[in-house]
Amino acid sequence: MQGTPQVICNADSIQLNFDTKNPFNGKVFVKGFSTSDSCTMIGNKEKNYSFTMEHGSCGLRRQREVNGVVMAATIVVSFHPIFITKIDRAFRTSCFYVEAKRSVQHQLDISGLTTEQLEGQTQLPVCKYEILSEPDRKPIKYARIGETVYHHWVCYPEIVDMYCMKVHSCTVYDGQGGPAVSVLDEDGCSTDGVILKDLEYLSDLEASRNSQVFKFADKAGLFFNCQIQLSLKDDTYGCEQAHPRCDQVQTVVEPASKTTEVATEYLPNDLTSTETYTVYPPAPPQPQDFASIPSYPEVYPSTTTTARYNSPGLHPPESYKKTTEQTVAPPPPYRIKRTESQNSTRRVRSVADFDLPETGITVFGIEDHADDLSLPRSSKDSTSTDDILKLNLPCQDQSTVILYLIPFIITLILSLVLSLIIYRQRQIISRTFLKQ
Structure with a gap:
């Protein structure tokens, strides 16, 4: 080239x-x-x-x-x-x-007065994602399949008690062009409880979850990509609305929704009251005293019959009116207490949504050797390929190497002894010639 x-x-x-x-x-x-x-x-x-x-x-x-x-x-x-x-x-x-940032501004002066604009900008929290070991909680680069690791997300703000954090849209891939697999959806809920369960939010800006180490078939690398949404903390509900609300179908049980008593005025009607009310005026009974037909005079002139007539209209007796007529008025309103669910959902005021730098580990599978392998867990430890190969050397191969080293060591010792003897002989011979 x-x-x-x-x-x-x-x-x-x-x-x-x-x-x-x-x-x-x-x-x-x-x-x-x-x-x-x-x-x-x-x-x-x-x-x-x-x-x-x-x-x-x-x-x-x-x-x-x-x-x-x-x-x-x-x-x-x-x-x-x-x-x-x-x-x-x-x-x-x-x-x-x-990323290009463009700012477009337009200023309008009225009546010769200018307005000075003062802006204050707050630095967003600095967030990071780490995979830690259990139980010492140190960053690791290597792990064995089935071990327990600690996924940890945390943000460090300049102003305390101002922001809320939500981890969402987490994927994992092998780093060699394979498809990415989702472990947390857009709402921050787990998509596979076997791989990673719903996160536990330790504070407003800190989340974590323990999980078992896994790997792709024939691939040693695991690379995690996650997104973090930052929102303003609510004065009333805090970060309750900002944190994910997932269906607890795994192992965690949440209490029922909050209820409260609400006092409401009700008026009795045909559905809420079973009492009967008398309608005014009541229907009078069939009157008995109508105008009667006058009787004709008898043949005897000394006896006369006068016809009797009632006044026009229907007039029930006074005694009937007193016992049947009633003045009906609606009863006064009264309060009934009932329980109803209060949904306090409010719109989350998001201020930023960004990707975190990917975090990766190398996973040794069940097909690797050395049952008592002690891998360099921390990034500060030795991570050379030769050291890993030496740690993965089978016990049988180690015994073979020792057998080859024993003759070499014996030969080296004999050579040193022989060299020492020759050196002493030369010293004796040189002294003898000097005396002569």
Whole structure:
């Protein structure tokens, strides 16, 4: 290869340009995607080449930074079309895309008066995500499948008691182009209780959860990506509305919703009252005293009969009126206490929603050797490949090495003794000649 390859960061792709001294007939591919046609380029015996990777393809890793995004991938330039040889080259290419910030302002002066605008800006909390060991709670880089680890999210604010935190949209992938698997949804609830249960919020800006270490088949890497939503703390309910409310179907039981007594005025009607009320005026009974037909005079002139007539209309007797007529008035209102659920849901005032830098660990599976393996857990410990290979050496191989070392040590001791004897003999001979 001639010169240093050139990396060009395009708006939707990353381009690698390189030159070779001799006609190139090998293969250029992205690490982990040597069998993918879209991520591979075959040489055509030219000397100048340009290899392009589109964003979102070929396992191009996206890492969120404070003021931008980093896109990175490893490109292998193989001079043999099939095999990897010692003359091949591998390049770690990365592009940093800075987020552009634009501010548009318009000022209007009225009657010659100007308004001076004073703005105060508060620094957002600094958040981080770590995978810690149990029970010493130290950051780890290596773990064995089935071990218990401690996932920890925390934010450090400048102003205390102002913000609330919610962890959501967490995914895990193998780091080699495999598909990402969701472990926390957009609401911050667990999607698989076997892998990671619902988080426990220790404070307004701190969450954690213990889990068992797992791994992808035939892949040793685990890389976690999570998002954090920051919102303003409510004066009444605190961070209760900001933290996730998940269906507790795993092992945690929450109390029932809050109830309160509410006093409401009710008036009796045909549905709430069973009493009967008399309607005024009551229906009078059928009157008996109507105008009677006058009788004709008898044949005897000394006897006369006078016809009797009642006054017009229906007039029940006074005694009937006193016993039947009633004045009906609605009863006064009264209060009835009942219980009803009070839903205190309020809109969460979000101020920021961003990605955290990915956190990864290397997992040793059940197929690895050394039952009593003592791995370098912390990032401060030794992490070289040779040390890991030595720790993974089987007991039988260690015995074989010791058997080979014993003859070597015996030979070394005999050589030292023989050298000492020869040295002493030379000293004696030299003294004898000096005396003569």
